[in-house]
Amino acid sequence: MIQFDQVKKRYPGGHEALNSVSFELETGAFAFLTGHSGAGKSTLLKLVMLMERPTHGQVLINGRNLSRLHKSQIPHYRRNIGVVFQNHHLLFDRSVYDNVALPLLVSGYPARDIGRRVRAALDKVGLLDKERQNPVELSGGEQQRVGIARAVVHTPRILLADEPTGNLDPALSEEIMNLFRDFNDIGVTVLIATHDIALISRMGHRVLTLENGEMLSSASAASASLVQPEIVQPEIVQPEIVTPGMAEQTTTAKPDLPHG
Amino acid sequence: MGNAKGASPKRPGATRSAARNPKAGETAERPKADARTKTPGAARNSKNRRFAAALRHHRESAAHGFVRLFVEPLQSVMTALVIAIALALPTALYVLVASVQQMGGDLDASARITVFLHRDATASTIETLRSKWAVDAEIADLEYIPAATALEDFKAHSGFGDVLDLLDENPLPPVLLVNPAGKPGAEQIAALAARLEGDPRVDSAQLDMLWLKRLNSILTTGRQVAFALAAVLALGVLLIIGNTIRLAVESRREEILVVKLVGGTDAFVRRPFLYNGLWYGASGGLLSWVMVALGCWWLNISVERLAALYQSQLALLNPGIVELAVLVCGGALLGVLGAWLAVGRHVAAIEP
Numbered sequence: 001m002i003q004f005d006q007v008k009k010r011y012p013g014g015h016e017a018l019n020s021v022s023f024e025l026e027t028g029a030f031a032f033l034t035g036h037s038g039a040g041k042s043t044l045l046k047l048v049m050l051m052e053r054p055t056h057g058q059v060l061i062n063g064r065n066l067s068r069l070h071k072s073q074i075p076h077y078r079r080n081i082g083v084v085f086q087n088h089h090l091l092f093d094r095s096v097y098d099n100v101a102l103p104l105l106v107s108g109y110p111a112r113d114i115g116r117r118v119r120a121a122l123d124k125v126g127l128l129d130k131e132r133q134n135p136v137e138l139s140g141g142e143q144q145r146v147g148i149a150r151a152v153v154h155t156p157r158i159l160l161a162d163e164p165t166g167n168l169d170p171a172l173s174e175e176i177m178n179l180f181r182d183f184n185d186i187g188v189t190v191l192i193a194t195h196d197i198a199l200i201s202r203m204g205h206r207v208l209t210l211e212n213g214e215m216l217s218s219a220s221a222a223s224a225s226l227v228q229p230e231i232v233q234p235e236i237v238q239p240e241i242v243t244p245g246m247a248e249q250t251t252t253a254k255p256d257l258p259h260g
Numbered sequence: 261m262g263n264a265k266g267a268s269p270k271r272p273g274a275t276r277s278a279a280r281n282p283k284a285g286e287t288a289e290r291p292k293a294d295a296r297t298k299t300p301g302a303a304r305n306s307k308n309r310r311f312a313a314a315l316r317h318h319r320e321s322a323a324h325g326f327v328r329l330f331v332e333p334l335q336s337v338m339t340a341l342v343i344a345i346a347l348a349l350p351t352a353l354y355v356l357v358a359s360v361q362q363m364g365g366d367l368d369a370s371a372r373i374t375v376f377l378h379r380d381a382t383a384s385t386i387e388t389l390r391s392k393w394a395v396d397a398e399i400a401d402l403e404y405i406p407a408a409t410a411l412e413d414f415k416a417h418s419g420f421g422d423v424l425d426l427l428d429e430n431p432l433p434p435v436l437l438v439n440p441a442g443k444p445g446a447e448q449i450a451a452l453a454a455r456l457e458g459d460p461r462v463d464s465a466q467l468d469m470l471w472l473k474r475l476n477s478i479l480t481t482g483r484q485v486a487f488a489l490a491a492v493l494a495l496g497v498l499l500i501i502g503n504t505i506r507l508a509v510e511s512r513r514e515e516i517l518v519v520k521l522v523g524g525t526d527a528f529v530r531r532p533f534l535y536n537g538l539w540y541g542a543s544g545g546l547l548s549w550v551m552v553a554l555g556c557w558w559l560n561i562s563v564e565r566l567a568a569l570y571q572s573q574l575a576l577l578n579p580g581i582v583e584l585a586v587l588v589c590g591g592a593l594l595g596v597l598g599a600w601l602a603v604g605r606h607v608a609a610i611e612p
Contacts, residue, residue: 049521049612051521051611051612072525075520075523075524075525075526075528076523076525077523078520078521078522078523079522079523083521083522089514089517089518089521091514091515091518093515102518102519102522103522103523105317106519106522106523106524106525106528107523108309108310108313108314108317109313110309110312110313111316150522154522
């Protein structure tokens with residue numbers, strides 16, 4: 001799903017953010033991207049988002065070479081990706097609902113789908129009762145959850161997060177991480193940049209470590225035991241496929257979802 | 261609320277590991293990935309849907325842009341007023357020129373040719389001439405003033421009665437006042453006068469066209485000045501709107517960044533600003549019409565009083581529905597154009 005091939009990024013001014021970075025994340029993978037600040041974590045995410053272009057090498061997303069993507073195709077490409085920012089980038093001139101609805105408006109979803117999807121996403125992050133409030137009135141953890149709802153409302157295939165738990169206490173961080181795991185469970189490829197070592201070791205997933213722009217290890221050491229084949233239950237996954245709304249798939253325990 | 265927290269412990273472990281297992285994930289994910297691309301993909305591929313969505317965004321942008329005028333009412337009113345004044349100046353000049361032209365047109369139509377006959381022309385000669393001209397296609401009607409009548413009039417009105425009595429003979433010639441048929445232009449009247457003068461019984465045919473010519477050239481100049489002023493001030497309106505929109509773009513920088521990050525196209529980002537410009541321009545146009553209409557109404561009070569002193573019914577033309585349409589549409593067009601010029605550069609410069 002995400003494939004880096006000898007990627008090098010040098011910013012104008014000579015700073016080399018990434019140097020010969022190669023790795024691959026399969027569809028449905030869950031990985032952490034770690035390293036000290038300035039190691040190139042944000043640059044790597046920006047390359048996936050096409051906020052930056054690599055100086056050398058290739059980035060392939062879902063088999064598609066990003067260097068062949070014309071500038072005018074970038075907006076359409078970005079609609080396949082959800083991003084969660086450390087400072088969440090919420091707009092304080094509109095309600096929580098309107099913030100979450102933004103990716104759907106931008107992609108031109110039909111009006112009746114928008115209401116259903118936004119409420120499903122807000123329900124998923126547990127903020128359905130705050131949809132009319134302004135994000136300013138919410139706590140830091142709640143704001144971050146609004147950001148997550150906005151990142152997943154259009155059911156992206158890739159979910160990127162840049163220090164999503166940066167300013168949150170451990171309990172809240174855990175909650176946020178559980179949300180990411182829920183999305184991963186329904187097949188979303190998740191890549192989280194963080195330097196919260198404690199959290200990484202607790203969760204046990206594949207870890208990509210960057211140091212001075214170079215990839216130290218892309219091993220999944222911590223989660224090695226989980227790579228072993230386990231019981232596959234496609235009959236649980238399958239019925240979820242046919243339902244169009246992402247959140248409905250994950251909240252099947254709640255039958256009284258808003259459908260209008 | 262609390263669903264996220266509630267859901268996590270209930271999650272069946274087997275599903276979890278199945279999803280986390282790359283091998284199992286691959287088999288389980290593939291059909292899912294297909295289903296996923298199909299649902300939004302079907303909507304996206306449908307041109308109708310996309311068109312409907314674009315249309316909806318146009319409608320929302322237009323409505324939102326209109327509402328935004330009232331968010332900062334003082335700033336909006338000031339901008340609209342500046343645009344209105346810029347549009348009102350050439351419009352007022354144009355209305356003035358049109359009014360004077362209408363007045364000139366009336367005079368044009370009533371232009372008469374004064375034909376002085378030879379003093380020795382006999383009554384029968386004059387009679388023949390009158391009957392000849394009476395059937396002339398270019399002549400509407402004739403008025404004959406015999407030399408004696410002319411002298412009586414002159415005596416009565418000039419106050420030189422006693423002096424004239426001293427003269428042996430009537431110094432005034434018989435006169436024919438000729439009203440041209442139809443509404444001929446200045447050249448046609450001049451040609452008619454020349455033709456009448458060609459008659460051997462005619463001494464001279466006079467036409468006081470000079471002041472009409474002067475008036476006409478003044479009006480032409482006035483109209484040109486109005487157009488030049490309109491062009492310069494239209495450029496000014498473009499700059500005013502461009503600058504206002506540039507500030508609006510700057511103040512919504514964060515929003516533009518977020519919209520671009522979630523996949524908003526440049527057209528999507530531009531749209532609200534273009535409508536913003538449209539509303540500024542249209543409201544400026546409407547205000548300028550109101551200004552000119554009020555100005556004309558106010559001026560007409562004194563113009564009519566002045567005209568009454570001259571036994572005339574002159575009045576300035578009032579700007580009508582056509583002028584309103586031209587001003588509002590022209591303003592809107594300038595608004596969109598100004599916004600386009602500003603937004604094109606500034607929106608492209610804001611990249612996440």
